[in-house]
Amino acid sequence: MAPHCRTVAALVRGCALLAGCGGGGRGQPTGGIRAKLRYSEGRGLRVLEVPAGGGADLAGIRSNDVIIGINGTSVRELDYQTIVEKLRGPVGSTVQPDVFRDGEVKTVVVMRQAYTK
Numbered sequence: 001m002a003p004h005c006r007t008v009a010a011l012v013r014g015c016a017l018l019a020g021c022g023g024g025g026r027g028q029p030t031g032g033i034r035a036k037l038r039y040s041e042g043r044g045l046r047v048l049e050v051p052a053g054g055g056a057d058l059a060g061i062r063s064n065d066v067i068i069g070i071n072g073t074s075v076r077e078l079d080y081q082t083i084v085e086k087l088r089g090p091v092g093s094t095v096q097p098d099v100f101r102d103g104e105v106k107t108v109v110v111m112r113q114a115y116t117k
Helices: 080-087
Strands: 005-007 030-032 036-040 044-049 066-070 097-101 104-107
Touching (some): 066 080, 066 104
Antiparallel strands (some): 005 036, 036 044, 044 066
């Protein structure tokens, strides 16, 4: 797979690709938004799949949406590792992705959920 295009599978379930499992840094389990995303450098994160009942689903994120920002920062300014770090965090904490759909951008609040296998 080309280095500019990777699937961010760590955000869906299982262990994080870039960090150890189960550690949020302060004794809290690490979670994510529970969506399968494709990273394309300079374009954003295309949502490929949104599992029912996950944080992304509950926030209204749908397949084919494009995440163009995270917590007010354009993903075009971020590298792959930083994007993963911004989407992951302690279970129960929130992240605010800017979602592009049907020609409009909407900021949603997603509560991070524990990874499931």
